[in-house]
Amino acid sequence: xxxxxxxxxxxxxxxxxxxxxxxxxxxxxxxxxxxxxxxxxxxxxxxxxxxxxxxxxxxxxxxxxxxxxxxxxxxxxxxxxxxxxxxxxxxxxxxxxxxxxxxxxxxxxxxxxxxxxxxxxxxxxxxxxxxxxxxxxxxxxxxxxxxxxxxxxxxxxxxxxxxxxxxxxxxxxxxxxxxxxxxxxxxxxxxxxxxxxxxxxxxxxxxxxxxxxxxxxxxxxxxxxxxxxxxxxxxxxxxxxxxxxxxxxxxxxxxxxxxxxxxxxxxxxxxxxxxxxxxxxxxxxxxxxxxxxxxxxxxxxxxxxxxxxxxx
Amino acid sequence: xxxxxxxxxxxxxxxxxxxxxxxxxxxxxxxxxxxxxxxxxxxxxxxxxxxxxxxxxxxxxxxxxxxxxxxxxxxxxxxxxxxxxxxxxxxxxxxxxxxxxxxxxxxxxxxxxxxxxxxxxxxxxxxxxxxxxxxxxxxxxxxxxxxxxxxxxxxxxxxxxxxxxxxxxxxxxxxxxxxxxxxxxxxxxxxxxxxxxxxxxxxxxxxxxxxxxxxxxxxxxxxxxxxxxxxxxxxxxxxxxxxxxxxxxxxxxxxxxxxxxxxxxxxxxxxxxxxxxxxxxxxxxxxxxxxxxxxxxxxxxxxxxxxxxxxxxxxxxxxxxxxxxxxxxxxxxxxxxxxxxxxxxxxxxxxxxxxxxxxxxxxxxxxxxxxxxxxxxxxxxxxxxxxxxxxxxxxxxxxxxxxxxxxxxxxxxxxxxxxxxxxxxxx
Numbered sequence: 092x093x094x095x096x097x098x099x100x101x102x103x104x105x106x107x108x109x110x111x112x113x114x115x116x117x118x119x120x121x122x123x124x125x126x127x128x129x130x131x132x133x134x135x136x137x138x139x140x141x142x143x144x145x146x147x148x149x150x151x152x153x154x155x156x157x158x159x160x161x162x163x164x165x166x167x168x169x170x171x172x173x174x175x176x177x178x179x180x181x182x183x184x185x186x187x188x189x190x191x192x193x194x195x196x197x198x199x200x201x202x203x204x205x206x207x208x209x210x211x212x213x214x215x216x217x218x219x220x221x222x223x224x225x226x227x228x229x230x231x232x233x234x235x236x237x238x239x240x241x242x243x244x245x246x247x248x249x250x251x252x253x254x255x256x257x258x259x260x261x262x263x264x265x266x267x268x269x270x271x272x273x274x275x276x277x278x279x280x281x282x283x284x285x286x287x288x289x290x291x292x293x294x295x296x297x298x299x300x301x302x303x304x305x306x307x308x309x310x311x312x313x314x315x316x317x318x319x320x321x322x323x324x325x326x327x328x329x330x331x332x333x334x335x336x337x338x339x340x341x342x343x344x345x346x347x348x349x350x351x352x353x354x355x356x357x358x359x360x361x362x363x364x365x366x367x368x369x370x371x372x373x374x375x376x377x378x379x380x381x382x383x384x385x386x387x388x389x390x391x392x393x394x395x396x397x398x399x400x401x402x403x
Numbered sequence: 404x405x406x407x408x409x410x411x412x413x414x415x416x417x418x419x420x421x422x423x424x425x426x427x428x429x430x431x432x433x434x435x436x437x438x439x440x441x442x443x444x445x446x447x448x449x450x451x452x453x454x455x456x457x458x459x460x461x462x463x464x465x466x467x468x469x470x471x472x473x474x475x476x477x478x479x480x481x482x483x484x485x486x487x488x489x490x491x492x493x494x495x496x497x498x499x500x501x502x503x504x505x506x507x508x509x510x511x512x513x514x515x516x517x518x519x520x521x522x523x524x525x526x527x528x529x530x531x532x533x534x535x536x537x538x539x540x541x542x543x544x545x546x547x548x549x550x551x552x553x554x555x556x557x558x559x560x561x562x563x564x565x566x567x568x569x570x571x572x573x574x575x576x577x578x579x580x581x582x583x584x585x586x587x588x589x590x591x592x593x594x595x596x597x598x599x600x601x602x603x604x605x606x607x608x609x610x611x612x613x614x615x616x617x618x619x620x621x622x623x624x625x626x627x628x629x630x631x632x633x634x635x636x637x638x639x640x641x642x643x644x645x646x647x648x649x650x651x652x653x654x655x656x657x658x659x660x661x662x663x664x665x666x667x668x669x670x671x672x673x674x675x676x677x678x679x680x681x682x683x684x685x686x687x688x689x690x691x692x693x694x695x696x697x698x699x700x701x702x703x704x705x706x707x708x709x710x711x712x713x714x715x716x717x718x719x720x721x722x723x724x725x726x727x728x729x730x731x732x733x734x735x736x737x738x739x740x741x742x743x744x745x746x747x748x749x750x751x752x753x754x755x756x757x758x759x760x761x762x763x764x765x766x767x768x769x770x771x772x773x774x775x776x777x778x779x780x781x782x783x784x785x786x787x788x789x790x791x792x793x794x795x796x797x798x799x800x801x802x803x804x805x806x807x808x809x810x811x812x813x814x815x816x817x818x819x820x821x822x823x824x825x826x827x828x829x830x
Contacts, residue, residue: 105825143658146658147657147658148657148658150821167660167662168660170658170659171659171660174659175654176655177654179650179651181652181656183415183652185418185419186415186418186419190415190418193411194411194414195655195659197410197411198408198411198412198656199659199660200408200660202407247659
């Protein structure tokens with residue numbers, strides 16, 4: 092089966108202040124039917140630009156993107172098979188959620204009866220209440236706006252959904268709720284490409300994680316494989332009472348291990364030995380620490396190891 | 404063309420317009436307030452209706468405070484402050500005595516008085532009446548300045564005449580007593596001299612009674628309609644383009660099957676509907692409530708021409724707004740450029756200040772500005788009852804220019820939109 096999305100040597104640059112600003116530097120990517128693929132990276136890594144090319148809003152400078160075998164920036168019809176949920180929701184504040192939904196259904200060429208039938212089917216999955224029909228978007232909470240935006244994205248019953256940071260700004264409960272909705276959508280056969288800078292989102296939802304950094308794909312693999320690829324199995328977090336000195340950090344550089352600054356007064360040591368915690372504690376003799384904890388390596392650690400920067 | 408999508412864009416736009424309190428105020432309420440203000444401030448009152456009295460503040464300064472001069476000044480005050488009603492105009496003279504000429508003149512310069520009258524020692528002598536009147540000038544109200552001058556001059560001229568007549572009367576009486584033969588000649592002369600002059604004043608308006616007033620209201624109504632096109636079409640069109648891009652709606656819209664051309668057509672139609680709905684209450688207020696002249700019947704063939712001119716003006720305003728919105732780099736820049744165009748066109752185009760009041764170079768500007776040509780064509784046909792044929796040539800040129808501008812706006816929209824998306828997509 093041909094891939095839903097295929098990007099080949101995708102380059103995109105914008106002109107700015109007399110010189111080219113590169114957003115994408117030769118991205119290659121495949122998304123297969125029924126997959127949830129997460130683009131993971133910080134702001135400016137090229138995720139949103141990649142998505143905008145994927146949905147046909149921007150055109151590539153070099154290379155190509157094909158969705159269902161067609162280039163979406165050239166072929167209007169293929170856009171009817173996909174939907175895009177932008178980062179800032181793109182909803183009209185003075186309309187109700189329902190009116191937004193019907194508007195987007197209409198411009199996608201979906202007849203009213205069909206759109207209403209579709210809404211009836213998806214309203215429980217997405218969790219649309221009375222508020223969706225009665226209240227204007229300007230009165231919605233962040234969670235309600237995301238649900239509405241998702242419903243709008245589903246208005247044309249797309250096969251492929253492109254969601255730009257769908258959980259950003261949501262409280263933990265709303266985030267988990269959205270995860271479940273996306274799982275349901277996947278179970279109904281939708282292919283989803285989502286951008287996020289939250290490791291939890293990527294780890295929980297994605298069949299495949301694409302790590303992006305400075306416009307390049309640094310790694311692409313399922314979450315477990317990505318951790319395996321990092322080459323380390325365990326991590327020990329050391330919380331210091333104050334900023335650790337360079338000498339203390341040097342002491343933690345055990346053979347076969349790496350030290351990751353995790354923000355604040357925390358330093359993480361990653362390695363492969365199950366006895367890593369003991370080794371770390373040994374090195375910390377005489378140093379004032381608040382806590383030392385051992386855990387399995389996380390996606391955040393992997394991200395640092397791949398890019399050299401901390402995301403969270 | 405997917406007309407279902409076009410219809411969806413129209414319905415969406417109309418909902419957004421009618422749900423925005425700011426838009427409702429500026430597009431619908433403000434023109435009504437503007438027209439009401441215009442009519443109240445600038446339209447002359449109907450003839451025969453009472454108007455506010457004209458007040459004249461005067462200080463009388465006797466040069467010396469001798470008993471005779473003060474008595475003469477008080478006598479003058481008494482006559483001067485008697486309420487006057489001259490040919491329907493009420494005049495109230497608020498006069499008082501002042502001791503010091505310099506202080507009185509200082510008050511005059513400050514605008515606290517309209518005139519200062521110096522009564523010299525020889526105010527009333529055998530040589531006749533002598534008085535000096537200082538009148539405030541250099542104020543914005545030139546008409547009142549002239550009126551005060553004329554009124555006070557006439558007052559003293561008439562007073563002098565009356566006093567001379569009194570003396571003449573006494574002299575003739577004495578003559579008749581000394582020489583009774585003079586009585587047949589002197590008596591009719593005295594009777595005629597003391598009788599009230601019979602000067603009858605009749606106001607004659609040009610055309611039918613009240614026509615000028617109603618024509619002015621008609622002109623002002625259409626002027627407010629065109630101002631609404633300027634603000635609603637040019638400024639509104641420019642802002643809507645830049646805001647839609649800035650707020651990212653256009654990205655979501657164009658990620659669907661919607662084509663930019665369909666979106667442009669939808670926007671155009673919704674703007675024309677909005678502007679048409681917005682001017683309807685203005686037209687109703689001006690022509691039905693305030694009594695503006697509509698020289699043509701609503702059921703005549705000419706009304707189609709009038710409607711066509713209005714629609715073309717709406718297209719012109721919207722097209723200009725789109726072009727400004729596309730070429731400006733931000734909402735702020737679009738707003739500044741649109742405002743420059745609006746104010747220059749309104750002030751120099753002859754539909755804020757009438758064209759006949761403009762200097763020659765602005766008249767020339769108004770003669771070639773399509774907005775002005777459409778406006779004057781419309782007023783001449785709708786308010787002054789001229790035939791469409793009389794304005795066919797300039798109107799045809801303005802219509803062609805407007806439709807040309809619409810073509811330019813649509814071409815630019817389709818050409819520039821990808822660039823604007825790129826620009827907005829950098830973030």
